[in-house]
Amino acid sequence: MPIKKKEKKLPTVEQRIKRRNFLSFTTFFLLGGAGLGGWKWLYHSSAETPGITAGAAKPLRRALNRTELFFRNLFSNNHLVKTYPKSMAARKVRVNAHIGIEAEGFKPESWQLAVVKSAGDILNLTIEEIKSLPKTEIVYDFKCVEGWDQIQHWAGVSFVDFVSHYNLQQQIKMQYVGMETPNGEYYIGLDMESALHPQTILAYEMNEQPLAIEHGAPLRLIIPVKYGIKNLKRIGKITFSNNRPRDYWAERGYDYYSGL
Amino acid sequence: MRWTHWINFPILAIMIWSGMLIYWANDVYTVTIFGHTFVQFFPDWFYKLLHIPHRLAEGMAYHFLFMWFFTLNGFFYILYTIFSGEWRELVPQKKSFKEAWLVLLHDLHIRKTIPPQNKYNAAQRIAYTAIIVMGLGSLVTGLAIYKPVQFYWLTWICGGYHLARILHFGLTLGYVLFFVIHVVQVILAGWNNFRPVISGFEVVEIPPPIMVEMAAEVQNTSTMEVADEEKNTLTNQDDIADQARDDQINPSNNMQ
Structure with a gap:
C-alpha cells in the first residue's frame, strides 16, 4: 500500500497518460517534420560542380x-x-546507342x-x-x-x-x-x-x-x-x-x- | 518496434519510388495469361502522373543511398526483436496457420468468434513475419542484381539475373499490397489501437465490477474507450505499466 503523502505528490494515472501521450506525439511530429525537412533538403540540394563527374545532386x-x-x-x-x-x-x-560511332566517314x-x-x-x-x-x-x-x-x-x-x-x-x-x-x-x-x-x-x-x-x-x-x-x-x-x-x-x- | 516501423515507412516509400525511376528504363513486366495481357507495368498515364520518365541516373543514386538505411533499419529491427524476446509474439506457431484462416473468416464477418490470442493474432503473426522475410528477400534479390558478378552465388540462389529482377519487382508489389491491407486494418482497429504505435503504451479501461461509483469517477475520461472486457487491470506495454499500476487509485484492486 502506498503512503498517503506520496500519493498526493504523484500525478494521477490520467495525467501521466496525457503527459506521456503528449510527449510521444510531439516527438513523433517533430521527428517526422525533421525527416521531411531532411528529405526536402536532399531532394532540392544543388547539383555537383561539373568536373569528372556531373549531373547528380x-x-x-x-x-x-x-x-x-x-x-x-x-x-x-x-x-x-x-x-x-x-x-x-x-x-x-541488341544495339542500344551510336554515340561516338555515328556515320562520319x-x-x-x-x-x-x-x-x-x-x-x-x-x-x-x-x-x-x-x-x-x-x-x-x-x-x-x-x-x-x-x-x-x-x-x-x-x-x-x-x-x-x-x-x-x-x-x-x-x-x-x-x-x-x-x-x-x-x-x-x-x-x-x-x-x-x-x-x-x-x-x-x-x-x-x-x-x-x-x-x-x-x-x-x-x-x-x-x-x-x-x-x-x-x-x-x-x-x-x-x-x-x-x-x-x-x-x-x-x-x-x-x-x-x-x-x- | 515503433522506431524502426516509422523509420521504415519513408525509406520504403523512397525505395519504391526510386525503384520505379529505374524500372521505367526497361519496363518489360506484364501479367500475360494465354497470350492476353491483363496488366502492364505501368501505363503511360501512371508514369506521367508521378513524373517517372527519364530519371534513371537519379533513381539509381537514390536507390543506392537509401538501400543502406533500409538494410540498417531492418537489421536493427531484427536484432531488437531477438534480444527483447518480442519474436515470441511475432513468429508464427504451429497452430497459427490454421488459426489465421479463422481470423480471416472472422475479419470478413463470416465467423463470429476469433481464436484467443496474445499481442498479435495468428494472421498478424504470419503477416508481420512474412514482411520481414520479404524485406530480407528484397535485400538478397537486390544485391543479386546490383553486383551479379561479385555476388554471383546470390544471383545463383535467386535463380539467375533475370529471375532475381522479377522477384525484386514482385516483392515490391507485395509491399504495396501489404500496405493497403495494413492501413485498412489499422483504420478498422481504431484510434486506441493505433496510438500505442506512436506512444508505446496501451490504455485499457477497466470495467469496474463492484465499486462502481468511485471507479467510474477515476477512469471515465474522454479519450478512453472500452478496449477489452476480459482484462481488468491497466496494462501498459512499457515500464510505465508497473508505476502506473502502483499509483493507480483503483478501488477494486484495493479491496482485494
Whole structure:
C-alpha cells in the first residue's frame, strides 16, 4: 500500500497518460517534420560542380562515391561472370546507342589503336597486330544499366594478355585506364582492377564474325564487370592515369564506378 | 518496434519510388495469361502522373543511398526483436496457420468468434513475419542484381539475373499490397489501437465490477474507450505499466 503523502505528490494515472501521450506525439511530429525537412533538403540540394563527374545532386554523388569505395573492397579477380554455351548466345545482338560511332566517314582500314604509354610515347597498333595475340572468347550475360540483359558471344584479346605482350607493366601500376572513340565523342574511365579482370576483353569478333560497324568495329571493349555504358565501341585511344579519366555517363549523373 | 516501423515507412516509400525511376528504363513486366495481357507495368498515364520518365541516373543514386538505411533499419529491427524476446509474439506457431484462416473468416464477418490470442493474432503473426522475410528477400534479390558478378552465388540462389529482377519487382508489389491491407486494418482497429504505435503504451479501461461509483469517477475520461472486457487491470506495454499500476487509485484492486 502506498503512503498517503506520496500519493498526493504523484500525478494521477490520467495525467501521466496525457503527459506521456503528449510527449510521444510531439516527438513523433517533430521527428517526422525533421525527416521531411531532411528529405526536402536532399531532394532540392544543388547539383555537383561539373568536373569528372556531373549531373547528380552533391550529396547523392558523395553517396555514390562512398558506396563505390565499400563495394570495391569486395571486388576480386576470382569472381568471374557466369558463362554460357555458345548455343545460348543471341543471334540478333541488341544495339542500344551510336554515340561516338555515328556515320562520319570513318574508314576501318586506316584505323589504328593509339596506346599512350606516357606523354610523347605512343604505341600505334593495327588490327592485324592485335589479332595475332592469343584469343579469348566469352559467352556471357551482357547487362545494361537500363535493366535489360542479353547473352552474347564475343572474342578478342584479353586486356591482361594485351598488357603483358606490350610490356605495359609500368602503366598498369597507375590507378585508372581511360579509353575513347577516335572522334573523342564517347569516353570512359575504368579502375585498374576492373580493367585487369581476366574477363576484360578488347574484342574484334562477335558470334565468330568480325565486328559490324554498329557493334564497334574494328575493336571494342567488353568488360563483364561493368554495365554496358562502360563497354566502349570503336576504341581509338587508351590512356593510363592516377586520376579518374573523363567518363561520358559519369558526366551525366551516373555512378562513375558502375561495377557489377 | 515503433522506431524502426516509422523509420521504415519513408525509406520504403523512397525505395519504391526510386525503384520505379529505374524500372521505367526497361519496363518489360506484364501479367500475360494465354497470350492476353491483363496488366502492364505501368501505363503511360501512371508514369506521367508521378513524373517517372527519364530519371534513371537519379533513381539509381537514390536507390543506392537509401538501400543502406533500409538494410540498417531492418537489421536493427531484427536484432531488437531477438534480444527483447518480442519474436515470441511475432513468429508464427504451429497452430497459427490454421488459426489465421479463422481470423480471416472472422475479419470478413463470416465467423463470429476469433481464436484467443496474445499481442498479435495468428494472421498478424504470419503477416508481420512474412514482411520481414520479404524485406530480407528484397535485400538478397537486390544485391543479386546490383553486383551479379561479385555476388554471383546470390544471383545463383535467386535463380539467375533475370529471375532475381522479377522477384525484386514482385516483392515490391507485395509491399504495396501489404500496405493497403495494413492501413485498412489499422483504420478498422481504431484510434486506441493505433496510438500505442506512436506512444508505446496501451490504455485499457477497466470495467469496474463492484465499486462502481468511485471507479467510474477515476477512469471515465474522454479519450478512453472500452478496449477489452476480459482484462481488468491497466496494462501498459512499457515500464510505465508497473508505476502506473502502483499509483493507480483503483478501488477494486484495493479491496482485494
